Structures are given as C-alpha cells and as structure tokens.
Amino acid sequence: MPGNTVMITLKEGASPGELENAKKTAIDQGGKIVHESKLIKSIQVEFPEDKVHTLSTNDQYTVEADQTVSTQ
Structure with missing residues (x-):
C-alpha cells in the first residue's frame, strides 16, 4: 500500500x-x-x-505534497 509523500524544504x-x-x-x-x-x-x-504528521505546523520550513514536475 503506497503512502503519502511530502517534500519538506x-x-x-x-x-x-x-x-x-x-x-x-x-x-x-512514522515517516520514512x-x-x-x-x-x-x-x-x-x-x-x-x-x-x-504535524510537520506543516513549523514555520521554519515549507511542507507540500510531492508531485512530478515537468518543463513543457
């Protein structure tokens, strides 16, 4: 079962x-x-x-759903 992937920057x-x-x-x-x-x-x-997860509550970084980026 795939999980939810997030980018934290x-x-x-x-x-x-x-x-x-x-x-x-x-x-x-519980993240990997x-x-x-x-x-x-x-x-x-x-x-x-x-x-x-509660990572988005920290004001030192941005949390967003991981997604494919294209340069079309």
Whole structure:
C-alpha cells in the first residue's frame, strides 16, 4: 500500500539544524525519509496512509505534497 509523500524544504533564514529537527520529527511520526537534498536543504518523506504528521505546523520550513514536475 503506497503512502503519502511530502517534500519538506527549509525556508530562507532557517538554521541548518532545522533540517535535522524535521528529519527526527518525520521519523518519530512514522515517516520514512526517501531522499535528502543538502543543496536546497530539503527531504522527501513517505508516511503510511494511516499516519498523520504535524510537520506543516513549523514555520521554519515549507511542507507540500510531492508531485512530478515537468518543463513543457
């Protein structure tokens, strides 16, 4: 059963430690980190369908549904 995948990206001015905080919170809430980008300071996290995360309540990063991007 596929889960819900979200992208978590640090906002400008956020401390580097915030990415570690996001990773810890995601794992503590049942998420699995499937990709990490140090260049844009972001992680891609998959959550099981039955899990709810609270990551979007942190004002140091942006949380959005992961989706395919195209340059057409």
